[in-house]
Amino acid sequence: MTVTAAEKATAPRLRADASRNRARIIEAAREAFVEQGPDVPLDEIARRAGVGNATVYRNFADRRDLIHHVALSVMHKMTGHARAAMAEEPDAFAAVTRFTHAAADERISALCPLISQHGDPGDPELEQAGEQLKDTVVELVTRAQQAGLFRADVGPGDYLATVAQITRPLPGSDCMSVDGFVHRHLQILLDGMRAPARSELPGRAVTMEDLRRST
Template identity: 60%
Template structure:
């Protein structure tokens, strides 16, 4: 380089504006709610209306439906994993009993709209994307740890596994197909989750048919 010539300055990519970040967050939050309520095929313009943004804004952030589904699933995985890790930390710091921590996590996971993870099980969805695999492994490890601590303390029945918990969370936090006429489905979610949790607590009051569902069972092709 000739003497006196300045080296080119590397320029970082411009950071998104604060309003653009807020719009993106609103879109993801609205999609998370509507995927639970109506499934991943809900019209994108309805998601834009729920998020109070224009269609052009939605498509600027998410050019197609697959991009939006990916972002929603990643968001739910991350937020729910944080809840599970916080519950494990409570046990480790002796701020609560293990089953109580598991109970709180289940209700927290419902509030995080864990039912929005169902698109991960649909055909055509890229379940093996690196960031989704990392998010799923983080969530699974935290829930396994949480259930293991409750089981070791003698508070969780021995014949259930993390797959049983995740299936129940998915089924109990979404409206039934064709139940669009039901008013305020959310009012029943925590009530029914509490009934389910009572069935998980040891000592068991019955013998469950079949075997405990593992996460590998859920991923096995049907």
């Protein structure tokens, strides 16, 4: 069968439309999961994404599959944020600061409970993306420490765990109620991590390996 020029031109456009729809669904799902929890109706996600219900079900086998791809998307985006910050910021601590605020905007603190309760923490694809993100965060913090700008007694594990805690919604509060002050609190955290240190911390610096063993 001969394919016409019009059909050849239409095929890439259809693929691009499908790709955009998929991206919109993932982004809408991320926002909905943060605001309403992982049990938010898929119909609501379709509405937010501006697509029909059938488009959601055509792209994702079920809720678990959608959660899987939301988690992957956030981890890949955060790795990209970290690399861009290291490449573009004027100094290593400015890169840490930029990444920290980006982490809050991406709701990275919602990932762990989302995956542990409704996903598959042992999934190889998620593990690989998670390790890639952690390795990039280690590089981000290490660069700032080597430049003498980040406290040497604060480990990458300290940093990542604290950012996750600060950006997590307060118990009994609306998920979105943290938006008014989370960036303020993150800046307080960053000021406390800047070198030279003004106090002596108890215990030892927490590494990424410490975090792995605790999960």
